[in-house]
Structure formats: structure tokens, C-alpha cells
Amino acid sequence: xxxxxxxxxxxxxxxxxxxxxxxxxxxxxxxxxxxxxxxxxxxxxxxxxxxxxxxxxxxxxxxxxxxxxxxxxxxxxxxxxxxxxxxxx
Amino acid sequence: xxxxxxxxxxxxxxxxxxxxxxxxxxxxxxxxxxxxxxxxxxxxxxxxxxxxxxxxxxxxxxxxxxxxxxxxxxxxxxxxxxxxxxxxxxxxxxxxxxxxxxxxxxxxxxxxxxxxxxxxxxxxxxxxxxxxxxxxxxxxxxxxxxxxxxxxxxxxxxxxxx
Amino acid sequence: xxxxxxxxxxxxxxxxxxxxxxxxxxxxxxxxxxxxxxxxxxxxxxxxxxxxxxxxxxxxxxxxxxxxxxxxxxxxxxxxxxxxxxxxxxxxxxxxxxxxxxxxxxxxxx
Numbered sequence: 001x002x003x004x005x006x007x008x009x010x011x012x013x014x015x016x017x018x019x020x021x022x023x024x025x026x027x028x029x030x031x032x033x034x035x036x037x038x039x040x041x042x043x044x045x046x047x048x049x050x051x052x053x054x055x056x057x058x059x060x061x062x063x064x065x066x067x068x069x070x071x072x073x074x075x076x077x078x079x080x081x082x083x084x085x086x087x088x089x
Numbered sequence: 090x091x092x093x094x095x096x097x098x099x100x101x102x103x104x105x106x107x108x109x110x111x112x113x114x115x116x117x118x119x120x121x122x123x124x125x126x127x128x129x130x131x132x133x134x135x136x137x138x139x140x141x142x143x144x145x146x147x148x149x150x151x152x153x154x155x156x157x158x159x160x161x162x163x164x165x166x167x168x169x170x171x172x173x174x175x176x177x178x179x180x181x182x183x184x185x186x187x188x189x190x191x192x193x194x195x196x197x198x199x200x201x202x203x204x205x206x207x208x209x210x211x212x213x214x215x216x217x218x219x220x221x222x223x224x225x226x227x228x229x230x231x232x233x234x235x236x237x238x239x240x241x242x243x244x245x246x247x248x249x250x251x
Numbered sequence: 252x253x254x255x256x257x258x259x260x261x262x263x264x265x266x267x268x269x270x271x272x273x274x275x276x277x278x279x280x281x282x283x284x285x286x287x288x289x290x291x292x293x294x295x296x297x298x299x300x301x302x303x304x305x306x307x308x309x310x311x312x313x314x315x316x317x318x319x320x321x322x323x324x325x326x327x328x329x330x331x332x333x334x335x336x337x338x339x340x341x342x343x344x345x346x347x348x349x350x351x352x353x354x355x356x357x358x359x360x361x
């Protein structure tokens with residue numbers, strides 16, 4: 001039963017990722033695209049954790065943590081660039 | 090020189106140290122030393138970004154507040170999910186929220202709480218820290234939103250930060 | 252693994268997947284930038300939170316050590332979601348992104 005739930009969840013998160021790519025392409029403004037990228041990396045974290053459960057290993061969690069940290073820095077940097085025109089003043 | 094060897098924010102240093110022990114692969118001499126260096130260095134580097142510590146915090150009130158916020162996050166997600174899945178268009182609004190809190194740390198905690206809870210995202214704080222701009226996803230009445238935030242989140246924070 | 256933990260893990264996984272999907276639908280479907288901001292900050296964060304909790308439960312039933320990385324990921328996501336939402340809202344106000352027609356009130360730009 002857990003296998004079924006796991007595969008169903010992987011399918012849903014993958015669909016969510018595809019939808020995010022659609023919003024990334026659709027835009028229409030640059031903040032929308034940054035927001036889509038932000039959601040995309042959070043979904044990537046979810047997929048990595050699901051992969052870890054499917055393969056019964058905890059090795060991939062480190063990379064999920066790294067994506068969480070780097071993704072946040074990336075979002076903030078892009079938002080700051082949109083607002084100020086430069087990242088480091 | 091010796092003046093530099095202090096820990097200006099003991100709680101931040103402790104959090105960094107403990108987090109580093111969790112992140113490293115088992116506690117060893119190296120992780121302890123590197124944890125100490127990080128616990129000393131990061132508060133030094135980020136010192137100019139931190140506001141002055143508030144005069145008085147009633148920290149024992151924090152767990153009840155955190156539990157309430159966590160519960161509200163779950164409720165909020167269900168409500169947002171309903172709005173997203175319902176066919177009609179939402180009624181968004183920008184609302185100016187007059188702040189009673191004064192300390193910058195308290196204001197940022199309130200703003201984060203607002204962003205994570207039912208139907209509202211905090212967008213901006215005015216330069217004099219008196220007004221908070223909130224975007225509500227589906228609001229019939231500005232005053233209702235303001236009252237809900239005041240009673241649920243700002244009052245407990247006011248009691249914590251005096 | 253007892254049946255109860257298996258049910259709990261499965262339920263958490265499904266809830267997480269549903270919320271993540273709803274967040275993505277909201278991002279694709281809502282009318283303007285500010286309303287789109289609500290989907291990812293709430294639904295997606297809770298969805299990933301539920302998936303992470305199910306992972307903690309699963310690995311603790313396998314008899315491995317308690318998932319501190321998972322808890323760190325969740326705490327980090329919950330701390331950063333409002334901050335990035337706030338930064339993006341500020342950027343959007345600066346760029347004067349179009350709002351939906353029925354929005355009440357005005358955005359600022361300082």
C-alpha cells in the first residue's frame with residue numbers, strides 16, 4: 001500500500017513540476033518567472049526526498065538540504081536584482 | 090583584540106554550533122572546532138544587520154505561539170487550496186495594517202507569520218515601521234482581516250516583546 | 252512496520268503530493284502576480300513539509316537514526332518561504348506589475 005501511495009505522490013509532484021515549467025514559460029513578467037523557479041526548486045526537494053524513500057537510502061538528503069539553501073539564496077538574489085538592478089551594493 | 094573574542098549573540102552562536110554538529114557526519118574533534126569557529130565568526134560578520142536586542146522577551150510564551158501558528162498554517166493551506174480549486178475568481182485586496190509592535194525583530198516575526206497564515210502575504214513595511222502592507226487573496230472586508238491579525242498574532246507578540 | 256505507521260506514512264505522502272500539485276495549479280491559474288504568490292508560499296511549503304515528515308517516519312521505522320536533516324530542511328523551508336515571498340512582492344511593486352482588475356487598495360513603491 002505504501003508503494004502505491006509513493007508512486008501516486010511521485011506522479012503528482014512530477015505533474016506539479018511540469019505545471020511549474022509551464023508557468024515559467026508563460027510569465028508574463030519577470031517576478032512571475034522568479035516565483036515559478038522558486039516553486040520549481042521546492043518541488044525538486046520533494047522529488048529528491050521521495051526518491052530517497054523509494055530507494056530506502058538517506059544519502060540524497062544532503063543534496064536536498066543544499067538545494068534548499070542555494071535555491072533560497074538564488075531567489076533572493078534575483079528578487080534583489082529586479083528591485084535594485086544589482087545584487088551586491 | 091580580546092574584545093573581538095566575545096560572542097555578541099549567545100543564542101545565535103549556540104544555534105549555529107548545534108546545527109553544525111547535526112550537519113556534520115557524527116560529532117568529532119574537527120566538527121567541534123569548526124562549529125566553534127562558525128559560532129564565533131558568523132555573528133561577527135552579520136553583526137551590523139541585527140537590530141539591538143529587545144529589552145525584555147517572555148520566551149516561555151513562545152511555544153504556545155509557535156503551535157498556534159503551525160496549526161494556522163495547516164488551516165491556511167486548506168483554505169488556499171479550496172480557493173485555488175473553486176472555479177470563481179478570488180477577490181484580492183491590498184490592506185494597510187497599522188502596527189502596534191515597535192521592535193524590528195517583532196515586526197519581522199509578525200510579517201513572516203502573516204505570510205504563512207490564512208490568505209494573506211505581507212508585502213512591505215513603511216519606512217517609519219508604522220504600517221505593514223498586506224496582500225489578501227480573498228477578503229470581503231479590510232477591517233475583518235486587520236482585527237483577525239491583531240487578535241490572533243499581534244497581541245501574543247506584544248506580550249512577548251515588551 | 253506496523254499497519255498504523257504504514258497508513259500514516261501513506262496518508263502524509265498523499266496529502267503532501269496533493270498540496271504540492273495544488274500549489275502548482277494555483278501558480279498556473281490565478282489571475283495576477285500577487286494572487287499567484289499565495290499558492291507557492293502556503294500550499295507548496297505545507298506539501299513538502301508533509302512529504303518530509305513522512306520521510307522521517309519511514310526511516311525511523313526502518314530503525315535508522317532520527318532524521319535531523321529532514322527536520323532542518325523543513326525548518327529552513329518554513330523560515331525562508333515568507334522571506335522570499337516578501338522579497339518578490341517588493342520587486343513586483345517596484346516594477347509595478349499589473350494587478351487583477353477587481354483588486355481593492357493600492358500597492359506602494361518606496
